[in-house]
């Protein structure tokens with residue numbers, strides 16, 4: 092055993108069937124390495140037996156820890172809570188559903204030993220529904236044009252971060268967290284390894300279409316002001332068209348007089364401008380909403396119960 096420890100962070104929302112399996116799999120893998128480790132389960136306000144299952148593994152494995160939230164705060168908050176409470180020299184984030192294969196742990200650790208700050212496990216999209224992978228692909232293509240940080244398809248939360256990277260992430264205190272962007276924003280030395288996509292072990296995905304759509308909007312709006320600029324361009328374009336149209340019509344009327352009442356043109360102009368205005372208002376609203384949320388400075392989560400000593404976290408926050 093060397094004296095380095097690895098903290099595993101497992102956000103869990105209604106994952107009762109998976110808790111014991113994931114704990115066993117990590118344990119099995121880590122027993123072959125010379126590291127100390129801890130496994131932190133974050134119960135994100137589950138409504139099933141997740142908490143009972145976590146209690147069982149805590150009893151069975153001395154390395155297991157847990158935090159439970161007072162309600163469902165979302166995966167981003169669960170990850171943040173895990174990072175704040177992790178004591179290890181490095182952190183590995185994994186999903187509870189075993190979609191992040193534990194067989195990748197040796198390679199992640201290898202990257203850590205080589206001195207990388209972030210070791211990213213990138214997955215291919217084999218087995219994903221064609222609609223979802225097509226949507227994701229076009230999302231990343233669009234986002235990378237619009238956003239100031241670089242996001243890559245298949246690179247998600249499954250990664251190892253060393254202490255330096257964890258501390259960098261903890262310094263970013265924004266209320267609306269979009270992890271994928273934050274990992275990219277902190278930069279540091281990165282290594283990417285890839286793995287085959289696997290299907291979920293038990294239960295169903297927590298991502299509905301509307302959750303994915305919201306996630307996409309977060310990704311675009313969190314990292315730049317380009318959508319606001321887009322409003323400006325669209326507005327200018329519409330205004331120039333309108334001016335041109337007014338000039339031409341005025342010229343024609345003064346020459347030939349009024350012929351047909353311009354119902355069609357009027358209505359199309361109203362619709363066009365109305366559309367642009369609503370879109371722009373929506374985009375501005377997105378930003379104002381975010382400003383409003385940030386000014387409230389609410390905590391990202393509330394902890395109901397934990398078996399991790401709080402003093403360590405408070406010490407770190409000072």
Ligand code: UDP
Nearest residue numbers: 102103104135165166169186187296297298
């Ligand atoms: N998760 C969470 N809070 C939520 C939704 C999901 O902690 O509100 C956890 C979930 O338990 C799982 C991980 O985040 O461990 C990934 O969720 P899921 O498997 O549903 O996402 P997918 O793999 O389909 O992208």
Ligand code: MG
Nearest residue numbers: 186188190291
């Ligand atoms: Mg999953």
